Amino acid sequence: MYSFEPSEEQRMLVDAVKRYAANDLRPAMRDADEEAQLNMDLVEKGWELGILQASVPEEYGGFGERSAVTSVLAAEEMAWGDLAASLAVMTPGLYVLPLLLAGTEEQKQELIPPVIEAEWKPYTAALLEWKFDFDANDLQTTAQEDGDAYVINGEKVYVPFADGYEGMIVYAKVDGKTQGFVVPKAAAGVTVGERHKLLGVHALPLYRVKFEGVRVPKENRLGGAAGHDFAPILASMWVANAALAVGMSRAALEYAIDYAKEREAFGVKIGQKQAIAFMLAEMATEVEGVRLLTWEAAWKLDKGKDDFYKHAYLAHNGAVDMAMMVTDRAVQVLGGHGYIREHPVELWMRNGRGFATFAGLAMV
Amino acid sequence: MIDFEMPEVIAKQQYLLKTVADNMMRPVSRYYDEHEHEIPWDYIEFMHTAMKASGAGSLAPSEGGEKKEKKDRPRIGYQMLAFMIEMLSWGDAGMYLVTPGGGLGAAAVEATGTPEQKRRFLERFKKEKPAFAAMAMTEPCCGSDTAAIRTTAVLDKETNEWVLNGEKIFVTAGDKSLTPYEQLEPGFVVVWATIDPKAGRAGIRPFVVEAGTPGVKVTKLEHKMGIRVSDTAAIVLQNARIPFDNILGSPEVITDKKTSKGFKGAMSTFNATRPLVSASAMGVARATLELLKEMLKQEGVEIRYGLPRAKMTNIEREVIDMETMLREAWLLVLKAVWLADQRQPNALTASMSKVKAGEVVTKITQKAVELMGPLGYSRDFLLEKWFRDAKINDIFEGTGQINRLIVARQILGFHGAQLR
Numbered sequence: 209m210y211s212f213e214p215s216e217e218q219r220m221l222v223d224a225v226k227r228y229a230a231n232d233l234r235p236a237m238r239d240a241d242e243e244a245q246l247n248m249d250l251v252e253k254g255w256e257l258g259i260l261q262a263s264v265p266e267e268y269g270g271f272g273e274r275s276a277v278t279s280v281l282a283a284e285e286m287a288w289g290d291l292a293a294s295l296a297v298m299t300p301g302l303y304v305l306p307l308l309l310a311g312t313e314e315q316k317q318e319l320i321p322p323v324i325e326a327e328w329k330p331y332t333a334a335l336l337e338w339k340f341d342f343d344a345n346d347l348q349t350t351a352q353e354d355g356d357a358y359v360i361n362g363e364k365v366y367v368p369f370a371d372g373y374e375g376m377i378v379y380a381k382v383d384g385k386t387q388g389f390v391v392p393k394a395a396a397g398v399t400v401g402e403r404h405k406l407l408g409v410h411a412l413p414l415y416r417v418k419f420e421g422v423r424v425p426k427e428n429r430l431g432g433a434a435g436h437d438f439a440p441i442l443a444s445m446w447v448a449n450a451a452l453a454v455g456m457s458r459a460a461l462e463y464a465i466d467y468a469k470e471r472e473a474f475g476v477k478i479g480q481k482q483a484i485a486f487m488l489a490e491m492a493t494e495v496e497g498v499r500l501l502t503w504e505a506a507w508k509l510d511k512g513k514d515d516f517y518k519h520a521y522l523a524h525n526g527a528v529d530m531a532m533m534v535t536d537r538a539v540q541v542l543g544g545h546g547y548i549r550e551h552p553v554e555l556w557m558r559n560g561r562g563f564a565t566f567a568g569l570a571m572v
Numbered sequence: 573m574i575d576f577e578m579p580e581v582i583a584k585q586q587y588l589l590k591t592v593a594d595n596m597m598r599p600v601s602r603y604y605d606e607h608e609h610e611i612p613w614d615y616i617e618f619m620h621t622a623m624k625a626s627g628a629g630s631l632a633p634s635e636g637g638e639k640k641e642k643k644d645r646p647r648i649g650y651q652m653l654a655f656m657i658e659m660l661s662w663g664d665a666g667m668y669l670v671t672p673g674g675g676l677g678a679a680a681v682e683a684t685g686t687p688e689q690k691r692r693f694l695e696r697f698k699k700e701k702p703a704f705a706a707m708a709m710t711e712p713c714c715g716s717d718t719a720a721i722r723t724t725a726v727l728d729k730e731t732n733e734w735v736l737n738g739e740k741i742f743v744t745a746g747d748k749s750l751t752p753y754e755q756l757e758p759g760f761v762v763v764w765a766t767i768d769p770k771a772g773r774a775g776i777r778p779f780v781v782e783a784g785t786p787g788v789k790v791t792k793l794e795h796k797m798g799i800r801v802s803d804t805a806a807i808v809l810q811n812a813r814i815p816f817d818n819i820l821g822s823p824e825v826i827t828d829k830k831t832s833k834g835f836k837g838a839m840s841t842f843n844a845t846r847p848l849v850s851a852s853a854m855g856v857a858r859a860t861l862e863l864l865k866e867m868l869k870q871e872g873v874e875i876r877y878g879l880p881r882a883k884m885t886n887i888e889r890e891v892i893d894m895e896t897m898l899r900e901a902w903l904l905v906l907k908a909v910w911l912a913d914q915r916q917p918n919a920l921t922a923s924m925s926k927v928k929a930g931e932v933v934t935k936i937t938q939k940a941v942e943l944m945g946p947l948g949y950s951r952d953f954l955l956e957k958w959f960r961d962a963k964i965n966d967i968f969e970g971t972g973q974i975n976r977l978i979v980a981r982q983i984l985g986f987h988g989a990q991l992r
């Protein structure tokens with residue numbers, strides 16, 4: 209039975225995240241971006257909202273079960289506040305969710321509770337590589353069997369909080385397929401390189417990481433000896449990326465709407481001009497449409513529908529273009545003022561282009 | 573709880589209509605495209621019989637959807653309609669418009685009529701023979717600017733009749749609603765006219781004009797780019813007299829020239845019917861995308877999902893973008909009809925769905941013809957026909973621009989005078 213209505217529980221969570229996004233993240237957004245520095249107390253506060261904890265069953269230290277739909281609703285609201293901080297809050301999910309989705313029973317029991325039961329810590333994952341046509345299903349990084357170990361070689365980029373990481377899932381190619389490996393803290397052969405300087409998300413610490421002959425025991429392969437299916441993990445990354453894009457784009461849309469109701473030109477509010485009004489109408493339509501695409505894809509993930517992979521991809525595909533279109537137009541609506549860093553729209557526009565690259569930086 | 577599971581009754585209905593589309597529509601699609609103004613009687617009679625048997629009687633968005641729905645069950649009437657219309661339009665969007673049962677005319681009666689009027693005007697759709705109804709708003713002077721229509725309705729106090737004068741154009745199914753074909757029950761047209769030309773939109777009211785009313789004439793059938801099997805009629809009203817209580821709605825409110833309730837009635841009709849027009853567009857778009865993928869497959873081209881854009885072929889990129897926009901538009905339609913079923917305000921979502929659907933169906937059909945090259949442009953395939961059929965969806969039930977205006981007014985909180 210079709211329904212577009214979140215449950216009571218989801219609504220309560222969304223309300224809490226909304227307050228956090230509006231009262232904590234948004235006021236800190238500009239300074240964090242200028243200083244390339246997140247306020248980690250705020251990240252901890254976001255962690256304590258318990259979005260990830262609620263996705264993990266009690267036996268592994270959490271208090272709920274995974275719902276991509278719920279996480280999507282939360283991610284949307286959070287990204288409305290600030291994208292960089294949202295990605296930081298969600299970073300430990302990059303470690304926990306693959307374990308939850310694809311880990312063996314032992315892996316889950318051993319590795320999830322220390323993350324979930326503690327304060328926010330830099331548990332992370334390394335997927336992206338330095339290639340213009342980076343393909344998560346065709347990695348350059350390799351993992352080779354050697355006795356009772358896998359040896360990982362390669363270089364990863366855009367790894368959140370790699371500096372001082374507590375634990376990391378590294379994706380590497382095995383028999384032509386993408387497989388995850390748990391790499392423990394300070395493992396030999398792991399070199400954290402320089403922090404990226406990017407077009408957007410300045411506040412989020414993302415690093416290059418080299419893996420040179422990194423030996424991990426065979427038990428550290430996600431899913432054990434048999435390995436795992438990467439599709440649900442990648443699909444979750446796509447959906448998360450789409451949800452964040454929707455939330456942040458909605459922020460840009462709302463800002464532009466408010467501005468268009470106030471600013472006057474030629475004796476009327478600029479919003480009374482069709483050239484502006486139509487842009488806004490199209491922006492609103494796209495935000496709502498991609499939002500529904502994302503909800504449906506998340507729902508398919510939760511239900512394990514046959515076509516979850518395709519729908520997650522379509523949501524991501526739609527979100528990439530929607531975010532660029534909406535954030536670009538938000539700057540346009542503000543004219544020259546949009547170009548000035550006193551308004552947030554230029555920040556959103558720089559972040560907006562990022563969704564074409566960010567799949568892999570968050571999961572739901 | 574957010575849920576995207578299709579109710580079983582809808583799945584069943586969809587399955588049935590797929591058979592209709594495959595067997596009754598697709599095989600004659602090309603024929604009727606090439607024989608404009610011929611009437612597909614087989615289809616009309618089949619659909620009438622089938623709908624009567626299922627107790628539906630009408631494809632109009634009826635409150636009647638509820639009649640069969642038990643009180644304790646969730647309402648899904650509009651959702652069901654959206655799926656049915658999508659599937660029939662997947663078969664042939666023009667023929668869908670030739671489905672008997674009242675279309676936009678019955679929808680207007682449903683949205684604005686009193687219970688007595690609903691009974692009086694809608695019972696014909698359950699009779700032995702099929703019947704049609706139409707809705708006439710547009711005039712030569714004005715389409716988008718509905719408040720400027722010039723057809724007048726003057727009350728003749730002596731006979732207690734309304735006297736209508738004016739000209740309506742582009743009336744979908746106007747011919748089948750008014751012309752006395754022996755295969756059909758007499759139909760009606762809901763004519764929008766002003767009771768006070770100086771009052772602008774406040775003066776506009778809907779009137780039911782029955783087939784056979786003296787002074788009402790179908791003067792022209794248009795020759796069109798697409799949806800050719802659907803008749804588009806011009807109607808002249810010359811001192812056409814209709815009974816007083818053929819004015820839709822309760823007479824006290826409706827004859828009070830100071831309120832614009834009558835006009836608002838028209839607008840509420842559109843909130844109900846807009847997502848359904850969008851649903852029809854979705855059917856054409858899906859048909860196109862499916863055929864395109866099938867033709868590509870025959871040429872050895874399979875679409876791979878999940879690649880980075882830098883690794884896709886151009887065709888993959890185009891097809892995946894088309895699939896994305898189609899799904900997006902469809903979910904907007906679904907949300908709009910779901911809101912209608914929930915009796916929640918849906919004007920914003922309805923217009924969003926229309927904006928998106930009109931754009932998506934034109935883009936997809938245009939791209940498909942482009943991508944298939946000489947094959948796409950050829951009348952050997954239906955792609956070129958769907959290209960022609962598609963365009964109307966960005967025009968009727970409010971053009972793309974008009975629906976953008978409605979969305980913009982809603983999100984900006986402006987009224988019509990502030991943003992026109």
Ligand SMILES: Cc1cc2nc3c(=O)[nH]c(=O)nc-3n(C[C@H](O)[C@H](O)[C@H](O)COP(=O)(O)OP(=O)(O)OC[C@H]3O[C@@H](n4cnc5c(N)ncnc54)[C@H](O)[C@@H]3O)c2cc1C
Binds near residue numbers: 709715741745971
């Ligand atoms: C096949 C077919 C079937 C139809 N069926 C019916 C029917 O059953 N009943 C019925 O009543 N009508 C019907 N119509 C009419 C249809 O609804 C109108 O054609 C439509 O509303 C546009 O009106 P118009 O043609 O007068 O164009 P105009 O209103 O003259 O518009 C011309 C252009 O100007 C734009 N425009 C107009 N106003 C504005 C504005 N304020 N801001 C920005 N742009 C604007 C329009 O978007 C359009 O691009 C049908 C039309 C066709 C072609």
